[in-house]
Amino acid sequence: MHVTPLEDWIIERTHLAHKSQEALRAYQLEKLMHTLAYAKDKSRFYNEKLKETDLNSITSLGDFEQIPFTKPSDIKHNAHDFLCVSAHEVERIVTLNTSGTTGDEKRIFFTHEDLEETIDFFQYGMNCLVEKGDKVMVLLPGSSYGSIGDLLKKALLRSNIECVVHGLLQDIEKVAACIEEQHINCIVGIPMQVRYLSLMKPELFERHIQKVLLSTDYVPDALVKTLSRNGTCKVFNHYGMTEMGYGGGVECECLNGYHLRENHLYFEIIDPETGKLVRDGEYGEVVFTTLNRQAMPLIRYKTGDIARFVTKPCGCGTFLRTMEKVRGRMENKVNIKGHEVHLKDLDEIILNYDAVMDYSAQCYEEKALHVRLIVSKTADIQALQKALYQAIDAHFKGVLRLSIDFKEDDGSSKITNSMIKRKLHIGKMEIRV
Numbered sequence: 001m002h003v004t005p006l007e008d009w010i011i012e013r014t015h016l017a018h019k020s021q022e023a024l025r026a027y028q029l030e031k032l033m034h035t036l037a038y039a040k041d042k043s044r045f046y047n048e049k050l051k052e053t054d055l056n057s058i059t060s061l062g063d064f065e066q067i068p069f070t071k072p073s074d075i076k077h078n079a080h081d082f083l084c085v086s087a088h089e090v091e092r093i094v095t096l097n098t099s100g101t102t103g104d105e106k107r108i109f110f111t112h113e114d115l116e117e118t119i120d121f122f123q124y125g126m127n128c129l130v131e132k133g134d135k136v137m138v139l140l141p142g143s144s145y146g147s148i149g150d151l152l153k154k155a156l157l158r159s160n161i162e163c164v165v166h167g168l169l170q171d172i173e174k175v176a177a178c179i180e181e182q183h184i185n186c187i188v189g190i191p192m193q194v195r196y197l198s199l200m201k202p203e204l205f206e207r208h209i210q211k212v213l214l215s216t217d218y219v220p221d222a223l224v225k226t227l228s229r230n231g232t233c234k235v236f237n238h239y240g241m242t243e244m245g246y247g248g249g250v251e252c253e254c255l256n257g258y259h260l261r262e263n264h265l266y267f268e269i270i271d272p273e274t275g276k277l278v279r280d281g282e283y284g285e286v287v288f289t290t291l292n293r294q295a296m297p298l299i300r301y302k303t304g305d306i307a308r309f310v311t312k313p314c315g316c317g318t319f320l321r322t323m324e325k326v327r328g329r330m331e332n333k334v335n336i337k338g339h340e341v342h343l344k345d346l347d348e349i350i351l352n353y354d355a356v357m358d359y360s361a362q363c364y365e366e367k368a369l370h371v372r373l374i375v376s377k378t379a380d381i382q383a384l385q386k387a388l389y390q391a392i393d394a395h396f397k398g399v400l401r402l403s404i405d406f407k408e409d410d411g412s413s414k415i416t417n418s419m420i421k422r423k424l425h426i427g428k429m430e431i432r433v
């Protein structure tokens with residue numbers, strides 16, 4: 001087992017005197033103090049937000065816990081108020097719109113140096129899985145300057161690794177032909193899209209694909225099981241979001257949680273109810289602070305992702321922390337009569353069946369769950385229906401009224417929104433008269 005390449009990278013970039021958590025925390029504290037002062041001085045938002053905070057009183061990581069959180073809605077309302085540089089220094093603006101409603105966009109700004117830091121992280125992060133001679137296909141957007149695919153390609157070039165940036169999976173046949181012709185052996189993509197490709201074209205995974213890096217959405221264990229095909233394909237998870245500068249952490253060969261980009265980001269896990277830090281090993285909401293960001297530093301930014309820090313040292317032997325794979329988003333959960341229904345629980349049951357190409361789930365307050373499955377043309381629908389009713393009923397101990405409907409895959413499901421960012425739809429039951 002090789003130590004995660006992020007370890008040497010972080011030591012080199014931070015000039016830490018020794019490999020220890022204490023030394024790294026001291027480095028991060030210094031950077032946090034700098035970020036607080038910089039953001040308060042340069043951005044309208046933090047100038048107002050930190051008005052009452054005496055920055056000289058922040059001298060430890062414990063003190064840092066008094067700093068108020070930044071919420072995604074803060075960026076929605078005043079993205080420009082976060083800017084710390086003049087407009088001509090901004091090299092890339094990413095507009096995120098998760099709800100699809102106009103006026104609900106989040107804008108994230110990056111300078112040239114901000115993008116350079118991401119490329120640097122991608123270069124060393126990708127070394128967790130690729131080596132010379134590998135050929136990578138990126139099934140993520142990459143046509144514009146500073147997009148995730150563009151930065152990934154630049155990062156791989158620095159390690160002399162060939163890379164084809166294809167964009168999102170739309171045309172299965174085109175992607176399959178490209179993998180064959182170019183001798184691709186590694187794919188970077190969105191979890192449900194890569195799963196779909198592997199179910200539609202299993203021969204590609206038998207003959208060519210040895211490694212996969214999944215990104216942009218949380219990854220259910222059942223999906224990793226399908227893709228790894230009894231261990232013949234290694235499935236790595238990457239954790240990141242645009243606000244982090246795309247990248248946040250990546251798994252080492254142990255495939256047991258991410259090591260984090262700790263020279264650029266400071267991670268905390270909090271109890272979303274009280275806002276206090278949870279102990280290592282306990283689940284909570286991931287919160288991060290950028291340490292070097294120029295255009296738009298973010299301080300204690302609430303991600304909405306649920307995860308925990310692993311208490312045992314990683315098998316690769318690194319001194320870096322390990323964060324267990326994110327379990328999903330807080331909003332994808334509903335409480336019905338004391339039973340939590342979480343999208344992850346449904347995923348672990350439903351994605352076990354290879355006949356299921358995609359699905360969406362809607363949960364109603366009247367303890368009813370409706371699941372709409374997109375199934376392969378060859379599926380035995382009756383058998384699948386019976387198995388799913390039993391498995392879901394057993395898991396939720398009958399508290400849910402369950403209905404399932406089926407739609408045969410017509411080849412269009414690979415581009416649905418549910419595959420890109422999956423959601424548990426929560427709403428009131430329609431009353432039909």
Ligand SMILES: [Zn+2]
Pocket residue numbers: 004252253254259314315316317318
């Ligand atoms: Zn490790």
